[in-house]
Amino acid sequence: MPGLLEFNNYSMGFLNDEGQVINMMDNVSFAVQEGRAVGIVGESGCGKSMTTLSIMRLLPNNAVVQGGVINFQGTNLLALSQESMEEIRGKDIAMIFQEPMTSLNPVLSIGFQIGETLQRHQPALSKAEIKEKVIEQLRMVGIPNPEKRYSQFPHQFSGGMRQRVMIAMATICHPKILIADEPTTALDVTIQAQVLDLMSKLKVNGSLMLITHNLGIVVEICDDVVVMYAGRVVESGSMVEIFDHPTHPYTRGLFAAIPTLTHNQDELYTIPGSVPVSTKFLPGCRFAPRCTQAMEHCYTQVPPERELSPSHLVNCWLEFEQRGEG
Amino acid sequence: MAAYLTRRIFKGLLTIFASVTITFFILRLMPADPVALVVDPKMGLEAQAAMKAKFGLDKPILEQYAIFIGNLIQGDMGVSFKTRQPVMAVIQEKMPWTLLLLIIVVTLSLLVGIPVGVRAAKRPNKGFDRFVSLLTMFSISIFIPFLSFAFLYLLAYYLKLLPTGGAYTPPPADGLTYYKDVARHAVLPSLVLFINNVATIILYTRNSMQDVLKEDYIRTAYSKGWNEKYVTRVHGLKNALIPTITVTGLMISSLIGGAVMTETVFAWPGVGRLIYDSVSALDYPVLQGAFLILSATVVVTSILSDLIIAWLDPRIRLG
Ligand SMILES: Nc1ncnc2c1ncn2[C@@H]1O[C@H](COP(=O)(O)OP(=O)(O)OP(=O)(O)O)[C@@H](O)[C@H]1O
Ligand code: SF4
Ligand SMILES: [Mg+2]
Numbered sequence: 001m002p003g004l005l006e007f008n009n010y011s012m013g014f015l016n017d018e019g020q021v022i023n024m025m026d027n028v029s030f031a032v033q034e035g036r037a038v039g040i041v042g043e044s045g046c047g048k049s050m051t052t053l054s055i056m057r058l059l060p061n062n063a064v065v066q067g068g069v070i071n072f073q074g075t076n077l078l079a080l081s082q083e084s085m086e087e088i089r090g091k092d093i094a095m096i097f098q099e100p101m102t103s104l105n106p107v108l109s110i111g112f113q114i115g116e117t118l119q120r121h122q123p124a125l126s127k128a129e130i131k132e133k134v135i136e137q138l139r140m141v142g143i144p145n146p147e148k149r150y151s152q153f154p155h156q157f158s159g160g161m162r163q164r165v166m167i168a169m170a171t172i173c174h175p176k177i178l179i180a181d182e183p184t185t186a187l188d189v190t191i192q193a194q195v196l197d198l199m200s201k202l203k204v205n206g207s208l209m210l211i212t213h214n215l216g217i218v219v220e221i222c223d224d225v226v227v228m229y230a231g232r233v234v235e236s237g238s239m240v241e242i243f244d245h246p247t248h249p250y251t252r253g254l255f256a257a258i259p260t261l262t263h264n265q266d267e268l269y270t271i272p273g274s275v276p277v278s279t280k281f282l283p284g285c286r287f288a289p290r291c292t293q294a295m296e297h298c299y300t301q302v303p304p305e306r307e308l309s310p311s312h313l314v315n316c317w318l319e320f321e322q323r324g325e326g
Numbered sequence: 327m328a329a330y331l332t333r334r335i336f337k338g339l340l341t342i343f344a345s346v347t348i349t350f351f352i353l354r355l356m357p358a359d360p361v362a363l364v365v366d367p368k369m370g371l372e373a374q375a376a377m378k379a380k381f382g383l384d385k386p387i388l389e390q391y392a393i394f395i396g397n398l399i400q401g402d403m404g405v406s407f408k409t410r411q412p413v414m415a416v417i418q419e420k421m422p423w424t425l426l427l428l429i430i431v432v433t434l435s436l437l438v439g440i441p442v443g444v445r446a447a448k449r450p451n452k453g454f455d456r457f458v459s460l461l462t463m464f465s466i467s468i469f470i471p472f473l474s475f476a477f478l479y480l481l482a483y484y485l486k487l488l489p490t491g492g493a494y495t496p497p498p499a500d501g502l503t504y505y506k507d508v509a510r511h512a513v514l515p516s517l518v519l520f521i522n523n524v525a526t527i528i529l530y531t532r533n534s535m536q537d538v539l540k541e542d543y544i545r546t547a548y549s550k551g552w553n554e555k556y557v558t559r560v561h562g563l564k565n566a567l568i569p570t571i572t573v574t575g576l577m578i579s580s581l582i583g584g585a586v587m588t589e590t591v592f593a594w595p596g597v598g599r600l601i602y603d604s605v606s607a608l609d610y611p612v613l614q615g616a617f618l619i620l621s622a623t624v625v626v627t628s629i630l631s632d633l634i635i636a637w638l639d640p641r642i643r644l645g
Contacts, residue, residue: 056548056549058545058548058549082553083553086551086552086553087551088551089548089549089550089551090549090550090551091551094549095549097542097545097546097549099542102541102542102543103542103543103545103546104543104546105543105546105547105561105565106543106565106639106640106641107564107565107638107639107640108560108561108564109640113546116547116550116552117550117551120550120551120552121551153640153641153644155640155641155644156644166546169546169550170549
């Protein structure tokens with residue numbers, strides 16, 4: 001089924017000082033279906049943020065798209081003109097960034113910065129109408145005293161409040177898809193829960209792409225899961241499939257690393273080693289150096305994609321049992 | 327904000343006071359004896375003493391200082407040793423010329439420097455940026471006196487396009503002709519100072535804009551669908567101008583500090599030139615007054631630039 005947003009064999013990398021392109025994301029394919037929430041999980045450095053920035057076409061200056069397409073409602077975003085892309089940003093695809101402390105302009109008022117999204121995409125609105133809508137939106141995201149807060153500046157808001165401001169800014173035009181890049185990592189636990197609550201409440205109309213390395217959050221909010229490792233999708237499928245049958249050694253490692261109440265572990269399990277930087281990627285399976293089940297050909301040959309069920313894909317050389325309909 | 331402003335003004339007054347005191351003692355400690363200049367040796371001894379007493383030169387130095395400060399607080403800066411005119415009147419005549427040059431140079435430098443710096447910052451290390459970097463490097467490192475003489479020789483003596491010095495052709499003409507004449511005279515000194523100062527503005531604007539454009543909030547602005555022109559203007563400029571304003575304040579101070587040199591080279595009738603003339607005449611009251619007005623200008627400039635920054639940056643404004 002064609003999704004609202006689809007990655008098809010998308011690859012990108014970074015230009016190094018010698019002018020060579022070092023690959024980062026390799027042949028990434030997955031889809032976000034209309035009205036569903038997809039969680040993208042993986043450790044730090046797996047390319048989650050690059051995935052989101054690729055959609056927005058807001059990659060760093062030294063990034064290079066190496067191939068593939070990113071379709072949104074059937075059109076390849078990568079082939080759009082700059083102007084058409086600007087038309088989509090903020091209106092159809094909106095984004096909440098990873099860093100709430102630095103993502104707001106320190107010298108412009110909160111109200112102005114939220115209103116800007118409307119001002120851009122609904123130029124017919126008057127200043128007064130924009131202000132009214134912004135205050136309404138501030139109230140929606142649970143900011144107390146919105147009339148007063150409207151004219152305040154980012155430094156007068158706490159981290160959690162700033163992230164609410166970002167949510168207000170990203171959702172005010174009712175985007176078809178909301179991308180949230182680790183919206184809660186910078187916040188403390190109680191605030192995290194409130195912000196997540198708010199996001200699941202606001203997603204009812206559109207699709208959500210939620211980046212996180214917290215699997216607990218995925219269970220609560222997401223319908224589908226994409227597991228990324230070192231720039232590749234290693235496993236993807238419906239949330240139920242992945243949680244009931246985590247298959248890829250990396251996914252299983254991630255699950256083993258979740259603290260649980262039932263398993264009274266003295267020490268929390270962590271996958272040994274860390275995600276390599278892109279200059280150190282192996283030609284074969286990028287997870288091989290950390291995989292307990294790695295075979296010789298894993299190091300040299302890219303693992304194949306296998307369909308375990310219609311809603312469950314895994315990329316690994318191991319033999320898995322096929323299951324029928326999820 | 328009110329407390330901030332009060333503190334700022336108080337600090338400014340202190341600075342002026344310190345500068346006035348230092349100038350006073352430096353002048354008195356100079357080996358030359360102004361009495362010899364004020365007092366005509368052909369006068370009778372009594373007349374000499376009366377003369378000394380009139381200028382207060384017969385009293386001990388600390389008492390002279392106390393009298394000087396006392397008068398100053400009442401707005402009396404004394405009388406010129408040389409011309410016997412009140413110092414206030416001398417300064418009032420010269421200061422507008424210094425300010426005129428200052429305003430021309432600063433306005434032009436900002437008007438040209440900011441847009442050029444912004445444009446260079448948008449495409450770092452590309453053609454325009456490279457060209458601008460080279461040019462600014464050249465104009466910052468060039469020695470101003472050398473540039474002054476080169477321009478004077480080329481444009482005034484050799485090509486005879488512009489007058490060699492002064493602020494107007496005496497006697498001053500009437501109406502529009504006078505202004506045109508002043509403008510012609512202002513071209514050379516303004517040009518020399520502009521070349522050097524515009525480079526500073528370009529450099530600071532370019533560097534700060536380059537940094538600002540890498541900030542996360544710039545990406546946020548793009549994510550709302552705005553184009554580069556809007557993002558640079560609305561989200562970049564206000565942040566990027568903060569260092570530019572600071573450096574403009576410093577630039578004005580250094581222009582004032584350099585006024586003696588520039589105004590002497592171009593025979594510009596401002597306070598700098600006045601200082602030059604008064605040093606040779608050992609005209610203490612005038613020197614005193616000239617340094618006072620210049621340090622006051624520096625202090626006012628720095629308060630103004632801090633106020634502009636506070637206005638631009640709510641983190642400072644709202645504390
Ligand atoms: N401008 C850049 N130039 C070169 N490499 C970069 C650049 N930006 C990011 N990278 C590299 O790309 C890889 C993926 O980065 P990305 O930010 O997508 O990770 P992430 O999965 O979002 O991690 P995190 O959970 O820490 O946010 C990292 O190895 C990072 O070092
Ligand atoms: S392909 Fe080989 S190394 Fe990679 S995860 Fe599977 S078993 Fe491990
Ligand atoms: Mg990230």
